[in-house]
Amino acid sequence: MSSRLDRNQxxxxxxARAREFLREPEAVFWTFFFPxxxxxxxxxxxxxxEPAPIPVGVERGGLGDVAFAALDSSAxxxxxxxxPGEVDDALRDGDVALVxxxxxxxxxxxxxxxxEEARTARLAVDEAVxxxxxxxxxxxxxxxxxxxxxxxxxxxxxxxxxxLNLLSSGLWxxxxxxxxxxxxxxxxxxxxTPMRRRDFLLSFVLARMxxxxxxxxxxxxxxxxxxxxxxxxxxxxxxxxxxxxxxTFAGLGLLTASRAKTTEAVTGIMNLASMxxxxxxxxxxxxxxxxxxxxxxxxxxxxxxxxxxxxxxMNDGATLLQTWPQLAxxxxxxxxxxxxxxxxxxxx
Numbered sequence: 256m257s258s259r260l261d262r263n264q265x266x267x268x269x270x271a272r273a274r275e276f277l278r279e280p281e282a283v284f285w286t287f288f289f290p291x292x293x294x295x296x297x298x299x300x301x302x303x304x305e306p307a308p309i310p311v312g313v314e315r316g317g318l319g320d321v322a323f324a325a326l327d328s329s330a331x332x333x334x335x336x337x338x339p340g341e342v343d344d345a346l347r348d349g350d351v352a353l354v355x356x357x358x359x360x361x362x363x364x365x366x367x368x369x370x371e372e373a374r375t376a377r378l379a380v381d382e383a384v385x386x387x388x389x390x391x392x393x394x395x396x397x398x399x400x401x402x403x404x405x406x407x408x409x410x411x412x413x414x415x416x417x418x419l420n421l422l423s424s425g426l427w428x429x430x431x432x433x434x435x436x437x438x439x440x441x442x443x444x445x446x447x448t449p450m451r452r453r454d455f456l457l458s459f460v461l462a463r464m465x466x467x468x469x470x471x472x473x474x475x476x477x478x479x480x481x482x483x484x485x486x487x488x489x490x491x492x493x494x495x496x497x498x499x500x501x502x503t504f505a506g507l508g509l510l511t512a513s514r515a516k517t518t519e520a521v522t523g524i525m526n527l528a529s530m531x532x533x534x535x536x537x538x539x540x541x542x543x544x545x546x547x548x549x550x551x552x553x554x555x556x557x558x559x560x561x562x563x564x565x566x567x568x569m570n571d572g573a574t575l576l577q578t579w580p581q582l583a584x585x586x587x588x589x590x591x592x593x594x595x596x597x598x599x600x601x602x603x
Contacts, residue, residue: 269461275432286424286470290416291477294409297539298482301408308333309376312345312354322357325387331379352376355384409482414565415538417471417497418558422532424470425504426525429459430512434521437512442602452600456593460505467501468494488568492575496568499582500561503589507557509596532558560584 277283310333313323319336326334337345337354342365345351353366353376364380366373436442471494478484486493511528515521535542536558545553553559564581567573575582 269458269465271458273462273465275462286420286428286466287473290420290470290474293416294413294474294478295481297412298409298478301412302482306331309353309372309379310335310351311376311380312337312342312351314339314342314354314356316358318357318359318362319355321387322355322362322384325383326355326380328387329379329383332376332383353380355380407482409478409484410570411541411566412539413474413478413484414562414569417474417565418500418536418562419533419538420470420474421467421497421500421561422504422507422529422558425463425501425506426508426511426529428463429505429508430510430515430521430525431508431518433459433509433512434515434518437515437602438517452602453597456509456597456600459509460502460593463501463505464498467497471497486569487572488574493565493568495575496561496564496578496582496585499585499589500557500565503557503561503585503592506589506592506596509600510592513596513600532556535559537562555584557585557588560588 308331311326313319313326313334314337316339323334323336326332335351337351342354346354346365346367352370352372353364356363356365362384364377366377368374433442475484475486507528508525511524512521515524532538535545535553536556538558542550542553542559554563560581564578564585567578567581568575
């Protein structure tokens with residue numbers, strides 16, 4: 256009898272949390288529609304196609320006419336004239352990736368080697384200059400262009416947006432709501448009821464699961480219709496990983512709210528917990544760009560493990576068994592966060 260009452264209590268709490276979500280239009284927008292808008296904006300900005308010519312500058316004077324003609328003959332470059340006083344400003348503002356100064360006794364390429372586009376421009380500019388001067392290839396080659404499924408930026412982005420949305424929803428949907436209830440003295444009233452702390456916290460986790468499938472399917476359907484995105488692996492496996500991720504991030508949200516008394520305090524704590532993962536975990540770009548010495552730390556973060564597992568399934572067709580190291584990290588974070596949150600949670 257007691258077990259049945261406990262299940263009914265948990266069910267009612269979960270149902271209340273799910274209904275509360277629908278009564279907040281802002282939460283519905285950020286959960287369902289914001290990821291779609293992000294996918295649309297970034298998918299268009301970084302859409303595949305023929306690469307645009309690289310803007311490069313040619314400094315007036317000397318053999319500038321010869322240099323301009325050489326660069327203009329390359330389809331990969333878009334040369335423009337620059338006066339000597341405009342060179343530094345054009346490079347600093349990113350108007351051009353490189354500037355050529357051509358003099359009778361010396362040709363110079365002025366560029367910032369820290370910029371990837373500038374290094375690419377240096378190769379393309381030098382190739383055009385040398386070919387115009389008469390150089391020919393010692394070994395003829397031809398290009399064989401391929402477009403592999405899963406290699407586009409949108410293919411990398413969609414799992415990243417799913418992870419970012421689950422993290423944000425878990426933190427703000429659970430953590431912020433609890434602190435708002437605490438600061439409004441509502442938790443103090445609930446403390447006098449037979450409600451158990453475990454059921455109260457677990458209801459936030461389960462409520463996240465209610466809207467998980469619609470949230471995921473909406474983004475995937477939009478990506479399929481607009482960007483021809485498809486899941487290479489099992490959709491059920493991807494949903495399973497998302498369930499684990501939602502549990503973990505909701506647990507992290509509960510942990511951030513366990514003791515915080517004001518919304519200002521919990522906002523700072525949630526930003527402290529989430530910002531490193533937004534930057535390091537590979538939401539919008541690969542964490543391979545960071546020094547390899549910190550990769551073990553990055554890979555131990557829950558969002559990194561989630562994204563690695565989800566991308567392996569959605570883009571590479573991996574199975575759940577092949578992603579078990581990442582799944583183990585996700586589960587460890589989820590169980591640990593929920594256990595600690597349960598232990599230190601205070602109603603007041």
